[in-house]
Amino acid sequence: MDTQKLLGELAGQLLSGGIEVVDLTAVLGPETPLIKLPPDLAVDTPKIEIHKISEYDKNGPWWAWNWLKLGEHSGTHFDAPVHWISGKDYADGATDTIPAQKFVGPVNVIDCSKEAAADPDFLLTVDHIKAWEQKHGAINPGEWVVMRTDWDRRGGSEAEFLNANETGPHTPGPTAEAIMYLIEKDVRGWGSQTIGTDAGKAGGMEPPFPAHTLMHKANKYGLASLCNLDKLPPRGAVLIVAPLKIEHGTGSPIRALALVAKG
Ligand code: 23J
Numbered sequence: 334m335d336t337q338k339l340l341g342e343l344a345g346q347l348l349s350g351g352i353e354v355v356d357l358t359a360v361l362g363p364e365t366p367l368i369k370l371p372p373d374l375a376v377d378t379p380k381i382e383i384h385k386i387s388e389y390d391k392n393g394p395w396w397a398w399n400w401l402k403l404g405e406h407s408g409t410h411f412d413a414p415v416h417w418i419s420g421k422d423y424a425d426g427a428t429d430t431i432p433a434q435k436f437v438g439p440v441n442v443i444d445c446s447k448e449a450a451a452d453p454d455f456l457l458t459v460d461h462i463k464a465w466e467q468k469h470g471a472i473n474p475g476e477w478v479v480m481r482t483d484w485d486r487r488g489g490s491e492a493e494f495l496n497a498n499e500t501g502p503h504t505p506g507p508t509a510e511a512i513m514y515l516i517e518k519d520v521r522g523w524g525s526q527t528i529g530t531d532a533g534k535a536g537g538m539e540p541p542f543p544a545h546t547l548m549h550k551a552n553k554y555g556l557a558s559l560c561n562l563d564k565l566p567p568r569g570a571v572l573i574v575a576p577l578k579i580e581h582g583t584g585s586p587i588r589a590l591a592l593v594a595k596g
């Protein structure tokens with residue numbers, strides 16, 4: 334294969350629109366939903382703030398710029414292995430040490446939108462993944478796996494997105510067994526369209542928060558609050574998800590993009 338020629342063709346298809354760049358990112362601002370943890374367990378990530386420095390005015394006559402107050406795990410974001418205690422010792426597990434090659438790769442999209450619409454507590458099982466593989470082909474080492482739930486359509490309010498009541502948050506996610514199955518397949522990471530990579534009720538699972546505990550223990554990555562997964566094919570798209578190179582960062586907001594063949 335002539336790799337140089339292939340890259341040239343890719344660039345040409347990007348120019349012509351034969352390959353489309355699909356934006357998988359939510360708007361980052363004061364209204365962006367943020368995770369709410371049980372107050373007895375944890376301190377929450379702060380509200381996002383965008384502060385004006387100048388806007389072509391006395392504070393900067395010819396320019397506009399802002400400064401931000403922003404948690405690493407805000408909006409559409411990347412979870413690095415050091416985010417979780419099980420992955421804390423990986424030298425290449427922080428936003429400034431993960432090899433850049435890991436930020437671009439193939440993605441498998443498992444459509445759970447009907448199941449999640451019928452049951453907000455829907456859990457993706459090993460059987461469901463195996464049925465997907467029967468239909469679309471085996472999931473391979475180094476590939477991303479993301480769970481489509483169309484949760485980004487719940488864009489009206491944070492309350493609708495978090496879907497919590499007196500019994501806690503009710504959002505779909507994976508079973509611990511499903512995560513273990515994907516780790517055995519040596520996937521690159523796991524992504525969701527909800528506030529975090531785990532289900533709303535994942536705190537009560539064994540282990541608690543299996544997508545975090547097990548994926549990061551295996552030096553694998555997470556993606557949360559992905560949008561527009563309904564615009565991707567089940568397989569064949571290329572995901573671009575690069576966190577900011579925050580020093581010792583545990584995660585970062587990302588501009589998540591997918592390259593998709595049109596037509
Ligand atoms: C901190 C504590 C628990 C969770 C999370 C963060 C996330 O989901 C996250 O954004 O990584 S579950």
Ligand code: MN
Nearest residue numbers: 406411412584
């Ligand atoms: Mn996170």
